[in-house]
Amino acid sequence: MRARVTISDVARAANVSTQTVSRAINNKREIRPETRRHVLTVVERLGYEPNSLARGLATDRTAALGIIVPDIANPFFVEIIRGAEDLALEHDYNIFLCNTVENPAREAAMLKLLEQKRVDGIVLCSSCLTDDELQPLLARQRAVTLVNRPLLSAAEGAVWSDAEAGMRMSVEHLLHSGRRRIAFLGHLENTYGRRARRSGYESTLREHGIAVDSSLIGSCMPYMKDGLATAHNLLQEHREIDALICHNDLVAVGALQACHNLGVGVPDDIAIIGCDDIALAALVCPALTTLRVPSHELGRCAVSMIFDALVGVEHQAERVYTPELIVRQSAP
Amino acid sequence: MRARVTISDVARAANVSTQTVSRAINNKREIRPETRRHVLTVVERLGYEPNSLARGLATDRTAALGIIVPDIANPFFVEIIRGAEDLALEHDYNIFLCNTVENPAREAAMLKLLEQKRVDGIVLCSSCLTDDELQPLLARQRAVTLVNRPLLSAAEGAVWSDAEAGMRMSVEHLLHSGRRRIAFLGHLENTYGRRARRSGYESTLREHGIAVDSSLIGSCMPYMKDGLATAHNLLQEHREIDALICHNDLVAVGALQACHNLGVGVPDDIAIIGCDDIALAALVCPALTTLRVPSHELGRCAVSMIFDALVGVEHQAERVYTPELIVRQSAP
DNA sequence: CTGTTAGCGCTTTCAT
DNA sequence: ATGAAAGCGCTAACAG
Numbered sequence: 001m002r003a004r005v006t007i008s009d010v011a012r013a014a015n016v017s018t019q020t021v022s023r024a025i026n027n028k029r030e031i032r033p034e035t036r037r038h039v040l041t042v043v044e045r046l047g048y049e050p051n052s053l054a055r056g057l058a059t060d061r062t063a064a065l066g067i068i069v070p071d072i073a074n075p076f077f078v079e080i081i082r083g084a085e086d087l088a089l090e091h092d093y094n095i096f097l098c099n100t101v102e103n104p105a106r107e108a109a110m111l112k113l114l115e116q117k118r119v120d121g122i123v124l125c126s127s128c129l130t131d132d133e134l135q136p137l138l139a140r141q142r143a144v145t146l147v148n149r150p151l152l153s154a155a156e157g158a159v160w161s162d163a164e165a166g167m168r169m170s171v172e173h174l175l176h177s178g179r180r181r182i183a184f185l186g187h188l189e190n191t192y193g194r195r196a197r198r199s200g201y202e203s204t205l206r207e208h209g210i211a212v213d214s215s216l217i218g219s220c221m222p223y224m225k226d227g228l229a230t231a232h233n234l235l236q237e238h239r240e241i242d243a244l245i246c247h248n249d250l251v252a253v254g255a256l257q258a259c260h261n262l263g264v265g266v267p268d269d270i271a272i273i274g275c276d277d278i279a280l281a282a283l284v285c286p287a288l289t290t291l292r293v294p295s296h297e298l299g300r301c302a303v304s305m306i307f308d309a310l311v312g313v314e315h316q317a318e319r320v321y322t323p324e325l326i327v328r329q330s331a332p
Numbered sequence: 333m334r335a336r337v338t339i340s341d342v343a344r345a346a347n348v349s350t351q352t353v354s355r356a357i358n359n360k361r362e363i364r365p366e367t368r369r370h371v372l373t374v375v376e377r378l379g380y381e382p383n384s385l386a387r388g389l390a391t392d393r394t395a396a397l398g399i400i401v402p403d404i405a406n407p408f409f410v411e412i413i414r415g416a417e418d419l420a421l422e423h424d425y426n427i428f429l430c431n432t433v434e435n436p437a438r439e440a441a442m443l444k445l446l447e448q449k450r451v452d453g454i455v456l457c458s459s460c461l462t463d464d465e466l467q468p469l470l471a472r473q474r475a476v477t478l479v480n481r482p483l484l485s486a487a488e489g490a491v492w493s494d495a496e497a498g499m500r501m502s503v504e505h506l507l508h509s510g511r512r513r514i515a516f517l518g519h520l521e522n523t524y525g526r527r528a529r530r531s532g533y534e535s536t537l538r539e540h541g542i543a544v545d546s547s548l549i550g551s552c553m554p555y556m557k558d559g560l561a562t563a564h565n566l567l568q569e570h571r572e573i574d575a576l577i578c579h580n581d582l583v584a585v586g587a588l589q590a591c592h593n594l595g596v597g598v599p600d601d602i603a604i605i606g607c608d609d610i611a612l613a614a615l616v617c618p619a620l621t622t623l624r625v626p627s628h629e630l631g632r633c634a635v636s637m638i639f640d641a642l643v644g645v646e647h648q649a650e651r652v653y654t655p656e657l658i659v660r661q662s663a664p
Numbered sequence: 665c666t667g668t669t670a671g672c673g674c675t676t677t678c679a680t
Numbered sequence: 681a682t683g684a685a686a687g688c689g690c691t692a693a694c695a696g
Contacts, residue, residue, distance in 0.1 A: 006673060017683045022675060032681060047472065052448040053388040054673035057688045062385070064449075073410045073611075081404065085431065094445055097429035099417065113426055116384040117396075140379065224615055253615070260617050283556055283585070285592050338689060349667045354691060364665060386689030389672045 005048040014042040025050060056118060065306065066096040066114035067123040067299075068107060074222065074250060075278040076295050077125060080147060083299025084123050091307060093120070102221070104128050104190075111137045121156075121306035123147060123299065128190045143309040145302040149192040151318050157305030159298055159319040163193050163275075166291040166323035167200025170245050170273045173289075173325055175208055177332070179243035179271055183216040185230055185255060186247045194247070197275075201245060222247050227254025235262055235270070242270055243331070249274035249281045252288055256330065271331035275323075286329035293323050337380040346374040357382060388450060397638065398428040398446035399455040399631075400439060406554065406582060407610040408627050409457060412479060415631025416455050423639060425452070434553070436460050436522075443469045453488075453638035455479060455631065460522045475641040477634040481524040483650050489637030491630055491651040495525050495607075498623040498655040499532025502577050502605045505621075505657055507540055509664070511575035511603055515548040517562055517587060518579045526579070529607075533577060554579050559586025567594055567602070574602055575663070581606035581613045584620055588662065603663035607655075618661035625655050 011018040016039060023031040024039035042048075056062040067084050069077040081097065088095050096119060098110040107129055114122055121143040127134060131152055138144045138154035151158035174182050182205065189195045202212045216238060220230035227250060235241060235258060246252035252274030259266050266272055266286055274281055277292035301319055308315035343350040348371060355363040356371035374380075388394040399416050401409040413429065420427050428451060430442040439461055446454055453475035459466060463484055470476045470486035483490035506514050514537065521527045534544045548570060552562035559582060567573060567590060578584035584606030591598050598604055598618055606613055606622035613620040633651055640647035 004673095007675095008673080018674080019676095019683060020681085023682085026675085030681060035681080049444060049447050049472070051389075051450060051673055053385045053394070053450055054688090055675075056385045057383070057389055057690090058673080058675040060688075072404070072413065073407060075405060078405045082431070095429070097427070099414070112381060115381050118383060118385055140381070224611065228615065257615050257617060279556065283560065283589055285589060336689095339691095340689080350690075351667060351692095352665090355666085358691085362665060367665080383689055386672090387691075389674090390689080390691040392672075 004051070005046045007048070007050070010039070010042050010046055010048050013046060014039050060118075062118050062120055063093050064096060064117065064119045065093055065121045065123065065303065066098060066110075066117070066119045067125065068098045068100060068110050068114075068127075069125045070100050070102045070107075070128065071222070072097070072099040074248070075280065076248065076276040076293070079278070079295035080125060080299035080302075083296035083301075084303045085299070086296075087300045087303040087307075100128075102128060104133075108133070108137060111141070115140055118142075120310055121145070121303075123302040123306070124149075124155075126191050126193060143306045145305045145309075147298050147302050156309035157302070157315065157317045157319070159301045159305070159321075160192070161293045161298070161321040161323050163196035163323075164200035164203075166275060166293075166325075167197050167245070168204045169323070169325045170275075170291065171201060171204040172208075173327070174243045174245070174271055174273065174331060175210075177271065180210070181216065181238075181240045182210075182243040182245060183218065183234060183238065183241045184245050185218045185220055185227060185234070185251050187219055187221060197247060216241065220247070220251060222251055224250045224254040224257075227251030228257045229254075231255035231258035232262065235259065235264060244270060244272045246272065246274050249276045249278045249288060249290055252290065252330075253280060253284055256284060256286075256288070266330050267332055273331045277326055281326075282328065289328045289331035290326050291323040292326050294321050297321070336383070337378045339380070339382070342371070342374055342378055342380050345378060346371050392450075394450050394452055395425050396428060396449065396451045397425055397453045397455065397635065398430060398442075398449070398451045399457065400430045400432060400442050400446075400459075401457045402432050402434045402439075402460065403554070404429070404431040406580070407612065408580065408608040408625070411610070411627035412455075412457060412631035412634075415628035415633075416635045417631070418628075419632045419635040419639075432460075434460060436465075440465070440469060443473070447472055450474075452642055453477070453635075455634040455638070456481075456487075458523050458525060475638045477637045477641075479630050479634050488641035489634070489647065489649045489651070491633045491637070491653075492524070493625045493630070493653040493655050495528035495655075496532035496535075498607065498625075498657075499529050499577070500536045501655070501657045502607075502623065503533060503536040504540075505659070506575045506577070506603055506605065506663065507542075509603065512542070513548065513570075513572045514542075514575040514577060515550065515566060515570065515573045516577050517550045517552055517559060517566070517583050519551055519553060529579060548573065552579070552583060554583055556582045556586040556589075559583030560589045561586075563587035563590035564594065567591065567596060576602060576604045578604065578606050581608045581610045581620060581622055584622065584662075585612060585616055588616060588618075588620070598662055599664055605663045609658055613658075614660065621660045621663035622658050623655040624658050626653050629653070 100107040125147040146158040218230040218234040220226040274290035281288040432439040457479040478490040550562040550566040552558040609624035
């Protein structure tokens with residue numbers, strides 16, 4: 001690699017000051033059009049690309065955002081990332097993607113890392129840190145928006161879908177179709193989404209006069225593999241189960257496999273409902289009934305809140321979406 | 333957000349020079365242990381996080397890598413990313429993830445962007461640019477390794493799996509099990525992997541005395557949805573097909589759905605083979621026969637080549653893996 | 665072992 | 681419309 005071309009190299013070659021080069025490449029208007037053209041020709045000829053470290057140091061802006069997700073292998077988060085990326089790219093921003101692998105320590109480390117990189121903003125998805133852990137970490141950042149979690153005072157905004165309402169829809173849909181032994185495949189309650197699902201599931205059952213049977217609640221990580229294993233165990237031990245509500249679609253697809261392996265018919269013997277409406281949900285067989293969450297929009301909205309905060313525009317700090325029940329074959 | 337704490341703030345508060353602070357936080361040994369302890373206490377108390385822009389400008393190192401993939405929704409690339417990330421994190425490096433969405437213009441733009449960010453190295457996966465387009469873009473980077481593509485002179489290394497050999501295994505496996513009308517679901521030949529698959533498929537058929545029938549070659553993007561649609565059309569028009577080799581597992585899972593929808597039995601009526609061995613391959617029903625590619629290792633290896641190049645260590649510039657045929661129910 | 669000086673490449677401010 | 685000087689926050693090189 002040859003030595004980097006700097007702004008001084010361009011200035012020298014174009015017979016102008018570095019300042020003029022700066023004006024030309026940054027589309028300032030205090031420059032004669034023909035001077036700009038001349039400079040840009042030289043920029044092109046020398047193959048000059050500005051050093052964004054130097055630029056960031058001088059301007060205190062990096063034109064970069066960070067996005068932190070718990071699992072990059074989950075299409076739900078991929079869709080959020082894409083939504084965020086789309087809007088970011090429209091503003092000539094780009095994105096540092098951080099994958100915490102559901103690890104709280106790693107989440108905290110990523111937050112510090114992004115701070116060091118001086119990103120202009122951070123989209124934090126499905127954080128598994130507590131409010132108390134989060135507040136100090138967020139307070140030092142320029143702008144943070146929370147996805148899948150309600151607002152904290154140290155954040156500029158929050159956008160989430162009402163998971164509790166979603167669970168209500170799922171449970172009631174199953175009750176209406178005559179199911180009574182409704183099991184739940186969820187997880188530890190270390191995130192807002194997990195707590196909300198659990199509480200929506202339980203309270204809706206109770207409202208309909210059905211006692212919550214904790215032996216019908218399976219604990220599993222939100223992965224397909226875990227969904228398969230946990231559903232397998234649960235269904236073997238509880239033959240009476242006639243419906244299964246899953247934390248997300250990955251778990252639901254795993255549960256579908258478990259049923260297949262056990263010779264349990266879906267939806268005849270057992271109905272299954274997922275959550276998120278990832279693309280796979282419509283493709284499996286039987287197709288999954290699930291809750292559609294506007295994942296792409298979630299990401300886009302989170303980034304737009306960051307941009308609003310950066311330019312100091314007044315904006316709505318909270319945005320809640322209500323999920324939509326998409327009825328397919330797995331729970332007609 | 334309060335004003336950023338800088339190294340001078342720390343120096344002042346600790347009653348030392350900025351240099352001493354620098355030595356303390358960078359674990360240099362020209363510093364008295366107790367001075368270091370003292371400085372680090374102040375660092376902690378003030379909540380100082382070094383500015384990596386300033387550091388990068390001064391050292392000409394950013395401790396950041398870039399990774400460019402065509403599709404972040406494909407678990408195969410996710411696994412490569414994870415492999416890369418794992419090794420990067422071990423070295424306290426972090427990663428800029430760039431998603432080209434199979435768009436060559438965007439790939440080129442990402443390359444320029446990473447150049448501006450002055451990343452220390454780039455892992456470029458399944459590039460869809462030609463050699464001629466790539467060479468000048470790579471020449472300006474500090475270190476680039478190519479994944480899923482053979483070496484170019486402007487790159488420090490390349491690591492890929494022998495897709496042609498993989499296709500040979502797949503075709504021969506099907507021939508041995510008595511299949512004769514073997515269709516192929518692939519795509520435009522704008523990447524090494526795509527060309528190699530196609531040529532492996534065709535040459536192996538010919539070697540076994542079977543003429544290549546181009547009407548048995550379906551063109552589809554490497555997505556599940558496209559696999560479903562293209563397989564559906566192909567199988568409807570060519571009832572005689574008794575086997576289907578797919579570009580990757582996503583396409584194969586789509587094809588599986590198409591068979592299901594058409595009432596075509598797998599593997600009785602038709603055998604299906606995928607490629608990559610993503611987690612989903614083992615979970616669908618029937619489980620997919622596929623080619624295992626060491627995706628995690630691909631990412632790890634690419635990053636290790638970058639580190640070797642950065643420190644100037646002599647290293648093997650090319651690494652080719654041979655895929656392994658994993659026989660499951662879809663093509664026993 | 666510690667401090668001082670200079671400079672990384674850019675933009676901002678102030679002259680002209 | 682253009683240029684000169686200063687500084688962003690850090691570390692390398694040198695001095696002591």
